[in-house]
Amino acid sequence: MLSKFQNHIDTNLPFLKGKKLLLATSGGIDSMVLVNLCCQSKLDFAVAHCNFQLRGEESNEDENFVKSQAEKLQIPIFIQRFDTKAFAEQNKLSIQVVARNLRYEWFYTLLANHNFDYILTAHHLDDSLETFLINFTRGSGIEGLTGIPEQNDKIVRPLLAFSRNDIEAFAKENLITWREDSSNASDKYLRNKLRHDVIPILKELNPSLLSSFENTITHLKQTQSLAQDAANNLYQKVVSEEENHTVIDIPNLLKYRNYKAYLFEWLQPFGFADWSSVYDLIKAQSGKQVLSNTHILLKNRDSLLLFPKQNTTSDEMFWIQKGQTEVKIPLKLSFCNVSDISLQSTNVIFVDEDLLQFPLTLRRWQEGDIFQPFGMTGKKKLSKYFKDEKFSLPEKANIWLLCSDDKIVWIVGKRQDERFKITANTTKILKINYTN
The missing domain is CATH 3.40.50.620 (HUPs)
Structure with missing residues (x-):
């Protein structure tokens, strides 16, 4: 021996x-x-x-x-x-x-x-x-x-x-x-x-x-290697990597007879165990999800979205003092006073500084949050806004709110609140820029 x-x-x-x-x-x-x-x-x-x-x-x-x-x-x-x-x-x-x-x-x-x-x-x-x-x-x-x-x-x-x-x-x-x-x-x-x-x-x-x-083990390992090669090749055609989540294209996946085997190869490393529930997501209604210890798999229209659980909740709150010109954490914002407004976009807003109560706060959205969408007269629940705009669960999970006291100033990168807009009576214009 x-x-x-x-x-x-x-x-x-x-x-x-x-x-x-x-x-x-x-x-x-x-x-x-x-x-x-x-x-x-x-x-x-x-x-x-x-x-x-x-x-x-x-x-x-x-x-x-x-x-x-x-x-x-x-x-x-x-x-x-x-x-x-x-x-x-x-x-x-x-x-x-x-x-x-x-x-x-x-x-x-x-x-x-x-x-x-x-x-x-x-x-x-x-x-x-x-x-x-x-x-x-x-x-x-x-x-x-x-x-x-x-x-x-x-x-x-x-x-x-x-x-x-x-x-x-x-x-x-x-x-x-x-x-x-x-x-x-x-x-x-x-x-x-x-x-x-x-x-x-x-x-x-x-x-x-x-x-x-x-x-037998030798043959099984060779078969496993072939399966992994096939799964890796199909991954390039069916799966895309976004900034905070992974997208599996269901119509493309269903073109392949053994789609369940491919799902198993791709998702097994993320700790999923209830495979019948995972496979059932393919034909489930949007919003259905399956959880592992670390990840969420969500049915979102014609896609399965995979993202880490830790991206979905946060109790963190960040304060922004009057006169502060930039924020780097949890996201990049810059603040400066301007004499007039230029083209507004989802990443740039102009607000009446005198209407703000400092310190401003950056926080995650919560159930029950309400704001007044820019250009509208009535108020709207954020949950209803997300639904109307067809936000996916990962998109909602990554939303940050810029707030003045208990009022939302901006769903950062998405929609400004009407209550802080520039009017004929505004004397101090504050430009806020979001860099993603």
């Missing part, structure tokens, strides 16, 4: 050579074999051990074991203890999710603080098969059926080419000691149920299961 491992590094992971590596080490057989292989291959590495304090004294014994092995082999070691259970309860998350998040957050901190180049984990081929089956049973796109990636950003898994049997045989031949995690014997978790009950039956039906699985 050593020669195969070294050849694997030389052929497929040559960028690891000469780099400073951090090896995630639990003390189990997989990570201790990886430690041994890295030592014999003369790679430059340190080990990092997480004590999640979930198994009482057993967890502490794992920590002491890894520490003693690192000292014996003269390998630098980092140890971190986590109150995992308390963190999970506080944040209402599962123990598994919390442990994973804490582990990798700490690894990346070590990466930054100690100038490591990559994090190595000891995932192997059987782990990848288990992940494939977990995703398969839960329902997954092709990405979830390609197993565990060999490299994901700074995380590298150099044992994915080896089976659990390979690792066990190498450990016995080289008299490697390790710790058994008692939780691995429990069928409480789906992964363990698959490992203990399902995979042995599959291997009995097909003794070459792992070899067949490797071939």
